[in-house]
Amino acid sequence: MIKINSENVNKYCCNSVLFDIETTGLDSNVDQIIEISALKIADGEVIEEFSTLVNPGVHIPAMAVSISGITDDMVKDAPDTKTALKDFIEFIGDSVLTGHNIYRFDLPFIRRDALNHLGRDIENEYMDTLTIAKRYLPQLESRSLSSLSAYYGVSYAGAHRALTDCRINLEVFRNLAKDAKDPSPEAMAVKICPRCGNVLKRRDGKFGEFYGCRSYPECKYTEDIK
16 A cells, blocks of 8 residues: 655545544454444545444454444444445545554554455555644644544544544544644654655664654665764
8 A cells, every 4th residue: 555645635635535443452463343434525525424333253342342332232233344344445446545543553454354355455545644643743742533632622522433533533634734734843843754754753773863764664764863
């Protein structure tokens, strides 16, 4: 998959598919998807919604239920993973995908199940609002969706259900797009990886400090500190 450079935030805030998933846990090697939702955005407006519970074929642990509120009983008649994912892929088409922390969390689940159940990969371009927040809000200690919602005054009520999280993220995305149009002095000073567009951060190495890409190990770009 190809990451869209964060400089294009305004374009893809207006035209993309923003999605979110809920799962039985945090490990994409063993845990399962239990809900997928998405918003199709054209010219800055939501033109279509997609949302489905997913029957994972396994028991949903109490910890996951406490976060999302999704129970075994709620998903017992829901589509299985293969059916739900096939419908989701049809919905997104070749659109650019956006979402919060999708690079580290949502996409690994989606791509794993696409390979396992449909024998194909997801090759859409994508943009992660977490990366955008690191680029344009370097002054914040936390850039979680809840922290960004609080920063921008976006209601976080009903969070941890996929469709609600999509709607919250869309409002955050719109605010990030405004900051991208008029970046702060702190944002202007952020160093960007020329290979993948993620943020560079100071790291300690054998020969002293250097700049390394936050996408490591996928992107191994480094730069000397001058």
